[in-house]
Structures are given as C-alpha cells and as structure tokens.
Amino acid sequence: MPTVATAAVLQTQHGPYELLPVEIDDPRADEVRVRIEACGVCFTDLEAMEMLDAPCVLGHEGVGIVEAVGAEVDDIRPGQRVLVSYPWCGQCNSCVDNRPYHCTEHMALAFAGSRPDGSSPIRLAGQPIGSAFFQQSSFATHAIAPARDVVPVDSRLSPALLAALPCGMQTGAGAMLNSLAVRPGESVLVFGVGAVGLAAVMGARLAGAAVVIAVDMKSNRLEAALAVGATHVLDPRDGEVPARVRAITREGVHVAFDTSGRDVAIRQAMDMLATGGRLGLVTIPDWGQDYRLSLQPLFERAGTLTCIIQGSARPREFLPRLLESHAAGRFPIENLVTSYPFAAINQAIADIRSGTALKAVLVMP
Ligand SMILES: [Zn+2]
Ligand SMILES: [Zn+2]
Numbered sequence: 001m002p003t004v005a006t007a008a009v010l011q012t013q014h015g016p017y018e019l020l021p022v023e024i025d026d027p028r029a030d031e032v033r034v035r036i037e038a039c040g041v042c043f044t045d046l047e048a049m050e051m052l053d054a055p056c057v058l059g060h061e062g063v064g065i066v067e068a069v070g071a072e073v074d075d076i077r078p079g080q081r082v083l084v085s086y087p088w089c090g091q092c093n094s095c096v097d098n099r100p101y102h103c104t105e106h107m108a109l110a111f112a113g114s115r116p117d118g119s120s121p122i123r124l125a126g127q128p129i130g131s132a133f134f135q136q137s138s139f140a141t142h143a144i145a146p147a148r149d150v151v152p153v154d155s156r157l158s159p160a161l162l163a164a165l166p167c168g169m170q171t172g173a174g175a176m177l178n179s180l181a182v183r184p185g186e187s188v189l190v191f192g193v194g195a196v197g198l199a200a201v202m203g204a205r206l207a208g209a210a211v212v213i214a215v216d217m218k219s220n221r222l223e224a225a226l227a228v229g230a231t232h233v234l235d236p237r238d239g240e241v242p243a244r245v246r247a248i249t250r251e252g253v254h255v256a257f258d259t260s261g262r263d264v265a266i267r268q269a270m271d272m273l274a275t276g277g278r279l280g281l282v283t284i285p286d287w288g289q290d291y292r293l294s295l296q297p298l299f300e301r302a303g304t305l306t307c308i309i310q311g312s313a314r315p316r317e318f319l320p321r322l323l324e325s326h327a328a329g330r331f332p333i334e335n336l337v338t339s340y341p342f343a344a345i346n347q348a349i350a351d352i353r354s355g356t357a358l359k360a361v362l363v364m365p
Helices: 043-048 106-111 165-179 195-206 219-227 241-248 263-271 296-300 315-327 342-354
Strands: 003-010 017-024 031-040 062-069 081-084 122-124 142-146 150-152 187-191 211-215 232-234 253-258 273-281 304-307 337-341 359-363
Touching (some): 017 142, 031 081, 043 342, 081 165, 165 253, 187 195, 195 211, 195 219, 211 219, 211 241, 219 232, 241 263, 263 273, 263 296, 273 296, 337 342, 342 359
Parallel strands (some): 187 211, 211 232, 253 273, 337 359
Antiparallel strands (some): 017 122, 031 142, 081 150
C-alpha cells in the first residue's frame, strides 16, 4: 500500500516549490521508509534545481523515524530515529574497500533523479516524477532510502539540529578530520564560511589546529566563524588576503580549504600554502565549463590538491563521532541553524541564497 505524503514539488526548474500530495512506494527489500521530521537545505539542493528534470522532489539531509523496512533489512528497525546520509552502491571496488565516499556510482545515485533501475519511488497525480535525489528526496513528509544510507542516532538533540549534519556539516568537518587530515598545531585557511566552511572551522579546531583563518565577504558569517572557533577572520574588501595571511603565518598555511568555487579564491589559496601544504576543494569551479588554472604555484610548493566528496566520511562512524563532539561542547551547531516550518521552504531557500541564514533546516509538521 503506497503511503500518501506531502512533498515540496519543484514544478519548474527555477521554482517555487509547491507542497503537494504525492504517493510514496512501500520500501523494497533493501530499503526503508522514513517519516521525515526535519531536513537540512544544502547548496547542492540549490544547484540541483537547475540540473534535474521537473517536476521533481529534492532534499538530501533527512532526519526522521523509520516507519517500515524491507524484507532483507536486518540492521535497522521501525521506530529508530535515523539520519539519511549520502548514497553509495555497496558493490564497486571503493564501496567493497570501505570507502563509500569514493563510490563510482556516486554522481548517478545522487543526481539521476531515480533509483539505479530508473524507477521513481514518488508519484504525483499517478505519474512517476523526478525523485530519489541522493536516493532520498527528503523535502517531503516521508522518504524511501536504501537501508545502507541511514545512520541510527541515539541523541537528545532536536531533529532540526540533527538535520544540519548529514551532508554539509559532515563534508566540512570530514574535510578537515579525514580528507586533509589536519594535525595538531597546524594552520588552516577556510575560504567561504557558509555552513560547510563553518563546519570546517569546527573540524579544524577538533583536529587541534592552532590557527584557523576564515575568509568571507559576509559579516554574519565571519561573526559565526569566530563564535565556533576561528582564530582570525578576514574580509577581502579590507585589503589583500595573501599579505594579511602572511602576516599571521609567515611561511603560509599548512591546509587551505575552498568552499566558494571562486577562481580568485582558489588561486590565492595555492599562493598561500606552505611548502608541502594541502589544498582541498568541495565546490566544482565553473560547473561544466572548461576551467583553466595554473598549477605552477602548487608545484613550487610541492602541494597536494584534493577534491573532496562528503568529507571522506563513513557516515555510520563519522556522524556519531560528530554528535559525541557536540555533546562535549566541541561542535556547536546550535549557533548555526535557523529552522523553518516545511511550508516556508521558499523563504528558507531565499535566505540561504541571500546568506541571511547560515544553515537552514525545514521542520516537517
Ligand atoms: Zn560504490
Ligand atoms: Zn549537500
């Protein structure tokens, strides 16, 4: 028996979202159905609005209660609260090697708008629509997800705070703790301190970084960066960033991390690396375009460039670790989250675009 749910349906590529009744499949053998309590809004949702065929349902930071599990699911039970994290196939060499963040099917699983077999778990007025976004489409009151993608959580945190974690916070913190493996005493530069960059600031401090420099042009973001552990904040409009970074750390930074995808930031980040430094990117520069970047500054510094997906995190290990850090007062996400009723989704999207909200989370009725 399909479940009747309410989904935020994107009827045209630019929106707005409309809350509409839809039908959601029963879970297949390896899937679970989650009653979504809250869902974070991530920049990838905004980018994907113009990538997927409309009508479609987005959302990829679901939190909720498992309502039903498929016949082959033996590690997740109805009634459990779960975070729904990123999709992985479970079969490619990376997945078998316990590196799901390097799954060869990642792009298709995230962005094809369907299950791997082309089917859609959501129907609007009887017709299948674009869904299974990140194999969840959690901008809805209910979602179908593969059981392997969900992470049981035992936490007193509200669903609204938990929903900040599954993608954006995992990516930023994981970039520091896993992908770039910041060591105690190192210096770190973060370009762009929206939600992912702020998570990187917190992750760098968790890793023991001595200097964490945040760069952004929005004052509310720089204030938030200071509140969650940045040692220095710089607005590029107040003067040349490279010279000011050299004044803080003469030999350059050990680790630079860019969330902006902006050409000038990536070039400056390479110039500010210390010898042997590591540069991490999480945003595709000039998506889909032929992108030219001189690698000479990186080569001169014997630097490493790493493109990072999902903070190289294994969600069932990493998300509980972030929650433990939060409980110990060392990952203060409550400073960053603004929650919106589900019906205010268009306002949440607008506030993310304008930068008024650092991390927007939708709370389902
Ligand atoms: Zn895989
Ligand atoms: Zn995301």
